Amino acid sequence: MRPLLLSTRTWFRWLSPTILFVGVFALLSVAAYGQSGVIKGLVLETNGGLALSGAQVTIDSLRRGAITDVNGAFTLGNIPPGTHRLKVSYLTYETNEQLITLGAKEIREVEILMTPIDLRGEEVIITAQALGQTQAINEQLNSDAIANIVSADRIQELPDVNAAEAIARLPGVAINRSGGEGQKVVIRGLEPKFAQITINGVSLPANDAGDRSVDLSLIAPELLDGIEVFKAPLPDMDAEAVGGTVNLKLRKAPQRFKLLAKGLWGYNDLHSDWRDHKGVFQMSSRLFDNKLGVVAQAGLERFNRGGDILQRTWRAERSNDTTDLTELLGNTLRLEDRQEIRRRYNTSLGLDYALGRSEFSLFGLYSRTTRDRFFMEERYSRSDQEIQYTGEDIFGTLDLFSLSLMANHDLGPLKIDWTLSNSRSNGQTPAAVSVNFRDNTSPFTGGNPDDDPITYLDFADPDPEQAVFRSVDVRTSSTLEVTRTATLNFELPYKWGDKIFGSLRFGGKYKAISRERKLDQRGENFYYLGSNEADRALARYALYRDSVPEANAPTTLPQNSLIPNIRSFLREGELDFEGLDGEAIPFSANLDPEQVNHWYRSQDAILNTDRNALVNNYEVDETVTAAYMMLKFRVGEWLTVIPGFRYEYSNNEYRAGLSTVSGRYGVNGFYFDTTTVQQYGEFLPHLHLKVKPTDWFDIRASYTQTLARPDFDWITPRIRVDENGLVVSGGNPNLRHMVSTNYDLVLTAYKGGYGLISATLFSKEIENIFYPFDIVMASDSLAEEFNYPQYRGYELNSYRNSPRARVYGFELDLQTTLSFLPKPLNGLVFNVNYARLLSETQFYFFTQKQVLVIPFPPVFDIIYDNQSRDVSMLSQTPHILRSSLGYDFKGFSARISAIYQSSKISAYSNDPSLDRFDREFWRFDASLKQQFGDNWSVFLNLNNLNNQQDISYTRNQSFLGTIQTYGLTGTLGLQYRIQ
Template identity: 25%
Template sequence: MKKFTMLMAATSVAALSSAMAGDITGKVTDADGTVPLRGAEVTVEETGQKVVTGRDGSFRVTGLEAGTYNLSVTYLGAPDTAASVSLASADATSSVDIAMGGEGDVLVVTGQRGSLNSALNQQRNADGVVTVLSADAIAQLPDENVAEAARRGLGVSIANDQGEGRFITIRGINSQLNATSVNGVRLTSPESGDRRVALDVVDADVLKNIVINKTLSADMDGDAIGGAINIETISGLDRADSLLKLKAGVIYTGKSEEWGEKVSGTYANNYMDGRFGVALSGSYQNRQIENDNKEVDGDWNVEDGLLPFPEEELEFRNYDVDRERISLAANFDYMASENTKLYLHTLYNQFGDQEYRHRVEVKVEDAIDNGDISFSAPNAENQLVSFFGDDLEIDRDVKDRYEEQQIWSAVTGFEHSMDLWTFDGSLSFTHAEEAEDNLETNFDQDIEETLTINVASLSEPRLAMVGPNYLDASGYELDAIELTDGLTEDEELAIAFNVKRDVTFNDNPGFFKFGVKSRMRDKNYDLDFSAFDYEGDDDVTLDMFEASFDYPIDTFGPHADAGLLKDFFNANRNDPSQLELDEAGSLEEAGVSSFDAEEDVLAGYAMVQVDIDNLRLTGGVRVEKTDVEATGNVFDEDTETLTPITIEDKYTDILPSIAMRWEVREDIILRASYYASIIRPNFGQFVPAGSRNDDNELEAGNPDLERTEADNFDFLVEVYPTDSSIFQAGLFYKDLENLISPVSSDVPGTYNGLDYVEIETFANFEDAHIFGAEIGYQQALDMLPGMLDGLIVSANYTFASSEATLPDGDTIEVPGQSEHIANFILGYDKGPLDLRAAYSFKGENIDDVDVDGISAGRYVDDQEFLDLSGKFKITDQIRIYADIKNVLDTELKVSNRYEGVPGRFLSQYEEYGRTYQMGVQFKF
């Protein structure tokens, strides 16, 4: 730290003592001058200064004396281009426009080759380890949302929900350890207890780029361990001419056998002689989703000498979802002068789910306790466990839920350059919310008959025999109705200001940069919950509302129509002789779930960069001071009282970072970096809220949680065999302290004045380690003869080994960490045809940890997906397309594992089916 301080001081002196010098500005475009080229490297041959063009193709070189300078411009996919520029005086500014790919040279800027070139140039000239997916690459595949689009990158995978990608995973690391931004604005989360952002909200059609930073520098927010994801939307200054894209298509979901629709449009142009850019994007999608699900709630009994069997209940679920997604983006950029830019970037996303969930709960726990269980294994295909007696309960319930999520952000700011100085500032606001309206109706029956489960397949047990009562809708009586009306709001106001000063260190160009940022966040969840018990004199039974549907994965039996149930509730909700309010249960659920939290982060940083020939060094330190206050409620079932509790916490983190980029040769680059970072606890983990039942068992958050801290190391070699190919191989290591995980303990204690004998809460693991390697290859195979020169291939693989130390000293794999991640894409882009096949694989990972040692944990099993996409160009402006998603009909499988017991025991199984899309695209 002492050496770093001395370096900063020396840099400041150099900055203040530098004389005024001239500037060279310009823009790099394709040969026609219509498409700005981002990521091109511009080198001043006389001084060695190197700059990289921005998203609008612009560049600026400062600190030059009067004279003539030769510029060399390199861009993968195009031959090097030279330009000569003269400065009349030391305080002059000269501008030059440089077109890449002259007569006889073909520079591809659209389609698969264009997207490959764009991404490679941005990655090649980045200071750290970066994965870039450009808009054209995103548009080539049938990706519904941002999460699905991102999974094509090196070491990137996703976690699914309802058959769609939801959370981005980087290098197999738990998605909770990532950060997400749009146009540089950190997004807040609409999920009540979460920080991570479910990116199924944002439609893929409104994107410009997805940039995944796997390493951090001091000028970036320090709360990311897996990586920082930045979603970019289009700007009117990104092009030199107008752009209009329209897309209209239909979606057919094979599982539901229903049609949906999707439309999108993008307009971008600039006015006032190219000084004012306007970009508007919008998309609308509606699709019908149906999923079949089977779960085991609780553990399996795996005692020696017995057939294994569920200890509590077997569940069957059917989901029928009407999903609507709206995304809008509006960006305005204004060049007030040659040196001053003003901007306003906005994004709005709305995600609505009308979900009907039908569930059967086969409850066997009481029958087991009474010994009403028998075993039979006549052959390998039939391993039968039978339950009987008076205590076999079957519950059937229907959830009628409408959930709407909104995420919107707005950022306004400026960028101004003056001599050797560059200033920028921004004011941003982001808002996320989730409104949930849920009506859940429950029917139950104690059936006096034998029910048999076939456990020959531990991962897919099935009902082998049921009696007539199980299938008789008239035997199920209305028991209870629950009404949920919840609203989560999460918003953040951020103010940032940065100063950059170009300097030279012994004739080596570089810069000094510092800045400050204030983030003020407020998150709250307000739940209105009412639980009603049916108290009517006349029996209300399931057959009065009966409906039917297909459930191919087991014997579901009768279920109820959600619309008829809602009518019944609305007609009787205010009549206590029919529906009696459970005041204590309602108070408990509403009080324990509701909370309010405020979190303020004040950050400052200083960093320095220097180019020594082909070696670039970037170092800095960031300081973040966190001040958090949260209020929750603890409920005691003994006294039926709700007690509010407020906690406060303050802490400061010092986060150094250093990165090396060494261009060994023009086609070989070595990168090495270190950075320190943190992840603050999720709101649902640290808010002081909980509930103690009559048995003195407590479920609660842990306000004493520490933030997770990490030291991150990366090494990567990049080889560029041709102008349209890259080979990458690297290593990474992460040393984590205070990793957070749910835990349970049967050691008695006291929580905010409540004594307990058992607690379920969250705790910090002492330490954890992740070590991994990744390898990737991309190339346009234009060296092949004939029609084969249209082939494009991309493949990558990531391996990660992890270990976490539990509070009792045992070690496990890091929760959420996959050991293997792989992606493979084969494309063809020639003439009117544009085809792609994309395969992705995500290895298993621990989902939940059982620290009591009863099981080895709950695992999400391996998943592999194959998607196909095809486009045919009818004219230069019109294309038709057809896509198939989830060709392999991949299911979600989650299993329990037990120490010393072979096999994967069902925890959750879900089928999604295939999705088909077709439509037409217009581009003008």
Template identity: 25%
Template sequence: MFFDIGTRALATTIAGIVVTVPAIAQSAGSEVTDEPAASIVVVGARLQSERAVEAKRDIAVVSDSVTGDEAGSLPDFGLGEALDRVPGVSTIQNNARGEAQFITIRGLNADYNLVEVDGVALPTTELGRRNVSLDVIPSALAKRVDVYKTRTPAMDGNAIGGTVNLISRSAFDHKGLFIGGRANAGWYENERDYSDTTPSGLADLTVTNRFGSQNEFGIVLAGSYFRRDSSSLNSSGDNFLFYDEQGRRLSNANAGEYAIAAPNRRRWWTYDNLRQRYGGLAKLEYRGATLQADVTYGDFRHENDEQRQSNSLYVSGDPSVRTPTGGFAPRATAQADLAEFFEKRRISYVNGRLIWRPSDLASLRLGASNAVARYTNDSYLDTYRTVTTDALAYDYIADGLSYQQFTPRNPAYYYNPANYRLVEHGNNLDENRERAFSATIDYDFNQGTNARGVGFAVGGKYRQIDRFYDFVNGLFAPVQAANNLLTGLVSPVQVQPYNGNGDYIIAIDRAAAEARFAANRSNYVEAANSKSANLASDYDLQEHVAAGYMLMSYRDDRFNLSAGARYEHTDLLTGSNTQVGTVWSYERRGQTYDDVLPSLNLSYDVSDTFRVRAAASRSIGRPNYDLLAARQRITEGAASLSITGGNPDLRPRRANNYDVSLEYYFAPRSVLAAAVFAKEINDEIVTLVSTRVEGTGDDEITIRTSQPVNSGRVTIRGIELSVALPNLAIVHPILDGFGVTGNMTFLDGTPLSIEMTDGTMRRLPGLVEQADRIANVTAFYTSNRFSAQVAYNYKSSTLIQISTSATALDRSLDESHVLDAQLRFAITPRISLIAQAKNLTNNRPTRLTGPFQELLREEIDNGRGYFAGVNFRF
């Protein structure tokens, strides 16, 4: 079924609005207006909708926006959550645990998109990807966030999907002193299990002021703190075995429609998380008659303190009884794991801009920025395991999309800590640092919103990235005589999963386990692969991009045309370790490439209310950093050679982009829009595993290579529909104060065909991290003192991992339905009480696997969240 109930209802709602709007516009007349009464202070969803419509109309490219309100805040806690409301945009959660981390624009995952603050690209805290973690950036620091879906030559070319630009607040948004913010206390229904739960909450504060004899100077000080103290539970069936109707084991590659799937491992995870995000921004501004300047310092941080407990029970060999709904495993192994992660992400930057306007038509802009992103993860782990024994025989129930139940026949053995022995202890440290410096110069003539006639713009940009990644691995394994048991180390806390059928998780006490290991240190030696792990992961990279552009434009009262091209020259140098046998050596590799990126944007106002836009452009998508690092391992066998690693010769993806949009501004600050688009992406990047035989006779050798390569072409087509009706008084006066915004995106992609391990070709089922259908609707009401809103977000299933050995090992994220709500009551025109509820639908991110993605692999319960507090502005 193409739509489920929720999406179908949203489609019907938007379709009804599409049919009704023209009649509304014709009957509205000059007396009907959605301007608020003088006593109403417009805030919340209504004001955000009105400002987003204004931004869409003013921006020269195809775009959508999310804005702040007069309380100094966006409607959501993180930048990623706020962007989830934008047409054509969806997000990827941080390990599916409730925080939007990466942005997907028009079905293209974060690898294709660019994130900027005030037009400056941010460095990334991620270990190998170019993605910026949106959960690091507080949304409240933004005046507005624009999502550019088409581009001009003045914009960075490394954005096939689109560009997200956070526009920071300005002192010149207000006449004088402004103070705004919010303070909320929060509670998550999934409290921490193994530590005392501490308060959750949020506090934002923005202060701006102007000074000087002509109020020509301005200052902005903004800060934000967010704290989430909660837990998540992951019920996971990590793997499946497949059998035919005669009970014969099938390989993963041969598992088809009629195969019987038997889960061979049940794994429960609990995550106790304390997440904190805090950041600040300081800006000094000057605006004179012909000169404008500002200097901004921003510092954003995100910390995650996570304790992860997990238990596994898995069959040895084959289950002896197998049916489509259950079976029996005669021998099994059990395992208990403890892992703790102390993650820190930080982005800090200084940005300076100078604008000189020698005339009303001309401006010269200079800018420079220096930014640093850091990531550290100090982790601890212990693994305790039983022997494989028939004492752990279990029955299981499994019917595909329901979570499987494993019931040990001898629970006394399963829960006895004396049967578990330590097999691995470790402390690992990940460190990543990226520095990005950029400098820009731009000159434009007759390019303003009110310009008429011919204009032009020229400019240049230089950007330098320096990054390094270091992994320190400290794993220890027991010597043969070691006998460190779990006895005396089990936490008294017994967590029963909601789908655990009465069973509970065996949890390890961290302090006691660490003390036991220290007391028996002589019984353990460093793991044999510890040195290899340290050297294999490390790399460094330097990337230099020099760019220049030129565009010409023409504008009259109805027509606006701009065309031009951007040239980018890229120098790349990477360094990493290569292993041949047992010998490691460091080597550096480099490449240079050039790109010419033309673009065309035009718009035509058919009438005062109806606008047509069209755009065509070329853009690139540079490979991720970890794919560019060679980090090669060459392992020689008796008659074989295995080569695995990255590829410093990877070319960037190159895409041709086409857009047409229709915008109907049928009433004040209201819009009905439809856009169609297509992207043709060449040199897509996939990791291929290939096998070839060289030589003959005694000299014959089998060479197996695993390496990312440029391969094939991807085509994406899509439709976006959106509507914004900030006040339904244009429908009927009785609806004064009610409003609605909604959008839907439909994507149709032609994915790659890739070579499988056995040499056959396979057409992928979709693009990675692409949802084919995205929908949002927000309904709200604003009166003199009271306002309320509910926001619904839908995403269809999303492919998240591709296997080159068997389609049955692919993984996808099931469709999601999330409902949030907010209530406000104005005590005074400038102080409001606010209450919010997050994830009222209790959406549990669900990952699927199997030949047709019909088997439930894991389901993560994050629970609901509730917040209450005060918003203020003075």
């Protein structure tokens, strides 16, 4: 659809009279409905009084209804005086009806107790896991949007490691891991940057250095009172959600005092580390006659996220005449030992205050993650007769802060809600210090360089004494993003006769994003020459050691005392590396991070500033002004139609630089700042339909349009021109946003006491999807097309839009409690879901061929051919299967879960036979919990029971690439809880 290029001023000329009209109407409504009353209440479970979220509360005669929140609370406003029949419905529970007499202007509070459905003529006890599943089903069935839910009880009873792990249990969702723990979500095969992440509806700032993705490992599950994944968002939600919207719901104080104290101790099997730990304290209460609610929480944790990485690389030779495939021969072998300790500190505070028919809420969240990493790498190159040793010490922090003020006003028939929020994400790496050593003295005793690179170890004869100190590099970086939002929403109910009713909802939103990326790099790479640089460095290090005696004395090559070697950087003890089948591979050089940092500190003042890093800096200012309208139209209980639209206008400014720097540390060339601006608007129609022909089956369909804005790295005008290599690389300031037209169809069958089964079909038709590409501007027309007319003949590494792409597939989901079985089998809870994901897009590349132009004397020319081929999207897993089996018996709860992900494409090559893939895998986790009395419990969590490894390969599994091993981890904990 062509964008509607309306200015913000023009849009508000239209919107302002509408808001004024609604304001006047609201005042008239307050006067007209001055005698109406309010019914507030709690819906609780009979056995134990647990809150039931997602229950449907209605007064059928008035066509008024509400859905209970995570605390089981509901509010029905604008109720005329008199006697009304209040009906409460909840899947797997008996329907409860009560007569409520309400006086003029009265605020009536009620408590509704729900009884589980009796399927076998005996007392029914709803167990912990069954209640969590039931809550999720009820919230999903009562949602106006197509959504999947993780309920509060399901999160709390047997919690996952973090929010990403909890979301990944839903159909069509995969996760990207970092250090073995879930970090980002991939919804329906679309990369994490295409998912909108919110907390209580407030957008979180992106915290990736280059794209728009959000690290969900920052969010502890104990903070949450539920997770909603909207796969077909409504018009009142942000449009930037091609993959979907993930809303993390923070806790709100319930009517009763609650307290949670949890401590756990953990073990990392790969590193035999028993020092992992986590502590959580949470308190919630209501004060001043229940008008003020307070929820406070604090937590800290320390986990070992280290791993072992083995990587083979292969070099492509000429095509085989028999198979017509490009021959792959051994190239290098890389062993990397990752040592990483992650610490997190979380705190949150939630306040809510009821003032008449208004409610105000203030939520604050702060989370800090520190990552203390030391990477050691050994790289074996048989053809180059070289072994490289690299050590890198990195300390980084990632801070997330979010503060939001919200209000809801019940003005008779008119409901108004608004939000003001300020969120900040700040990722910093004060210093990433890297040292490199190389042994070029024929460190191999034999072997064939064309063989599988793993065989290089059989013929390697490393001698650290001959490993020359090559270079030191220091990188400092920071990425700061601030997001500010303001929203205003109005909702007006209506009723036509006894059967037709609904509401009109409309409003607007303003969102401003400011981002700054800074990168500084310094270094020295002439030590191996034994020149003045090496002399000066050794002299400075000697002075440094006078005040820091723990720094080792420098060592040099046996045959040349002017050239430093690796010996003084090593520490005592052997270091084993875990290979594909668990075999131990010893490292040749065990580098000491303390000695690496001693060298850096001694040289800090004289390192060369690398001007090549300047091109990676940028600043971004984006604003989005939005307005929407949606009409909810209901005919009885069997039909709901929600037509609507959303309009978003973007005004964006990007500042970066053009660089032609070259030479050692960029001593030649120039750099100057550039600024680009993009302005555009998008009109996005929506249509949602729900048909409920029976009380146990419904059909949902939706037509929506969503959009995605390009990665920050891709759209900022960061241009680097390499005039020696004839290469232009960088962002594309003309990159367009992409628009997705989405179709969803969901069939759901459900029955109290049995559970839910659903089937979903979906398709996304995407315009202007963006992706990286590599091309040679071989003609004037091509150079003009990409706005580089002066660089004809250069290779261009940048980003572009593809006219069309398609993502489609289906999802199946089964959730059942098996409570209809006889004891003790009635405590079983079973969940299984499967997703089949497909996609179609194009990959653009160029090929080059040398041709003979003149036979004698021979003159050759290179012919470039720009081509494309049809492919599936990167990161999309074609098959995802998840299942879990839980069991509850009295105070005991257990759950074992499994996930299968099929092979997926990870990188495309000009030659299809050289494409790279991630291998399929199974992963198993288990959780156990035993309750003691009303308050105490002990729990055990085991993650990655089968030591699943992340493995990649080229072409087929005969050519393995990277093998990442993180091993089994476990935690044992004690919990005290008052609820």
